[in-house]
Amino acid sequence: MSAEAHYTRYHPQWYRRRVSVWWWLQSWRYTKFVLRELTSVFVAFFAVITLWQLRALVDGPQAYTQFVRGLKSSPLVAVHGVAFLFVLFHSISWFHLAPKAMVMRLRGKRVPDWVIVGLNYFAWLIASGTIAWLLLRG
Amino acid sequence: MGSREKLPPTVTLAVTRYRPEEESEPTLQTYEAPYRKDWVVLDALNYIKDKVDGSLSFRWSCRMGVCGSCGMMVNGEPKLTCAAFLSDYLPGPIRVEPLQFFPIVRDLVVDMTDFLHKLKKVKPWVVREEERPLSEGEYRQTPEQLDIYKQFSMCINCMLCYAACPIYGLEPGFVGPAAIALAQRYNLDSRDIGAQERLDILSGKDGIWECTFVGECTKVCPKNVDPAGAIQQYKLTGAAHWFKSVLLPWGRK
Numbered sequence: 001m002s003a004e005a006h007y008t009r010y011h012p013q014w015y016r017r018r019v020s021v022w023w024w025l026q027s028w029r030y031t032k033f034v035l036r037e038l039t040s041v042f043v044a045f046f047a048v049i050t051l052w053q054l055r056a057l058v059d060g061p062q063a064y065t066q067f068v069r070g071l072k073s074s075p076l077v078a079v080h081g082v083a084f085l086f087v088l089f090h091s092i093s094w095f096h097l098a099p100k101a102m103v104m105r106l107r108g109k110r111v112p113d114w115v116i117v118g119l120n121y122f123a124w125l126i127a128s129g130t131i132a133w134l135l136l137r138g
Numbered sequence: 139m140g141s142r143e144k145l146p147p148t149v150t151l152a153v154t155r156y157r158p159e160e161e162s163e164p165t166l167q168t169y170e171a172p173y174r175k176d177w178v179v180l181d182a183l184n185y186i187k188d189k190v191d192g193s194l195s196f197r198w199s200c201r202m203g204v205c206g207s208c209g210m211m212v213n214g215e216p217k218l219t220c221a222a223f224l225s226d227y228l229p230g231p232i233r234v235e236p237l238q239f240f241p242i243v244r245d246l247v248v249d250m251t252d253f254l255h256k257l258k259k260v261k262p263w264v265v266r267e268e269e270r271p272l273s274e275g276e277y278r279q280t281p282e283q284l285d286i287y288k289q290f291s292m293c294i295n296c297m298l299c300y301a302a303c304p305i306y307g308l309e310p311g312f313v314g315p316a317a318i319a320l321a322q323r324y325n326l327d328s329r330d331i332g333a334q335e336r337l338d339i340l341s342g343k344d345g346i347w348e349c350t351f352v353g354e355c356t357k358v359c360p361k362n363v364d365p366a367g368a369i370q371q372y373k374l375t376g377a378a379h380w381f382k383s384v385l386l387p388w389g390r391k
Binding site: 013014015016017024027029037100101105108 | 156163350
């Protein structure tokens with residue numbers, strides 16, 4: 001491995017290229033992959049916020065009002081906006097990757113990818129609709 | 139059409155040269171090759187070797203996308219050069235480099251020992267407890283049973299998926315897309331009973347869990363094998379197996 005290694009006729013000197021730390025900037029597809037991986041940070045962010053909200057709820061009405069007031073501060077609203085976009089990207093990209101991992105067979109035939117993607121969107125719609133109905137019915 | 143006049147008479151190729159007896163690092167050398175509408179990058183390389191510079195080294199064999207020998211990076215993307223038409227890369231110059239993440243032996247030739255070693259590790263053959271005597275006839279399979287693994291059996295070992303996989307670049311120990319897809323090909327074969335042996339190998343270090351589902355292996359595969367799909371399906375099997383062995387008292391075996 002030393003720089004002085006010499007070529008000899010029957011033991012050629014192979015060249016090994018090191019992978020740069022910036023490999024993910026090499027092509028847009030790699031960058032998109034890294035962004036997709038980063039979305040999990042924002043998913044965790046929403047999970048933590050929700051836990052925090054639950055704690056405020058348990059602590060009583062006053063704590064909850066304070067928590068909600070805190071949420072309304074403009075930096076936090078901005079962070080939420082960015083986080084929402086990333087979580088959206090997360091959901092959509094994983095919905096489209098789902099058929100790769102899930103192979104369903106109906107009467108010996110593989111269920112087409114679009115059906116599996118469609119089912120994911122359908123479940124998403126139902127879940128969002130149910131939550132919206134629960135929150136807005138009052 | 140009158141497009142004949144508009145075609146460029148030649149196309150420039152910037153090709154990696156690495157002569158270990160002369161230089162310590164690869165360099166790019168440019169060559170001119172005639173442009174023909176029906177020529178692929180491999181035709182241009184063969185022209186160069188034949189007429190311009192006989193010292194240029196590269197691998198090729200069948201010229202029809204079956205042998206898997208002529209994989210190279212064309213403009214930074216892993217391609218079978220026998221299927222990469224010059225017309226898709228106009229006006230050029232076209233950058234032709236050896237498959238990335240593999241050690242370069244000379245010019246466009248990479249060393250594939252690592253891949254062959256990994257391939258062997260996953261037991262890519264039909265594993266059986268006992269071979270039936272010939273007199274009992276062949277092992278029969280229904281079209282449905284064939285259909286389950288056929289896609290994964292189309293692999294031609296061209297290693298384009300390894301050159302597309304940043305995980306393989308960063309973690310050279312990773313068994314890699316093609317070898318896992320081929321393991322899955324035999325797991326899904328109704329005649330095979332080696333799934334457990336392969337799972338033991340592939341659920342360990344450097345196996346399926348190294349994969350972070352970049353998905354590029356599937357995109358570059360010239361045979362639509364879908365190695366990324368194979369690995370994700372394998373992960374589901376592996377996870378289900380783990381849960382069974384941990385949660386169910388009779389699951390441990």
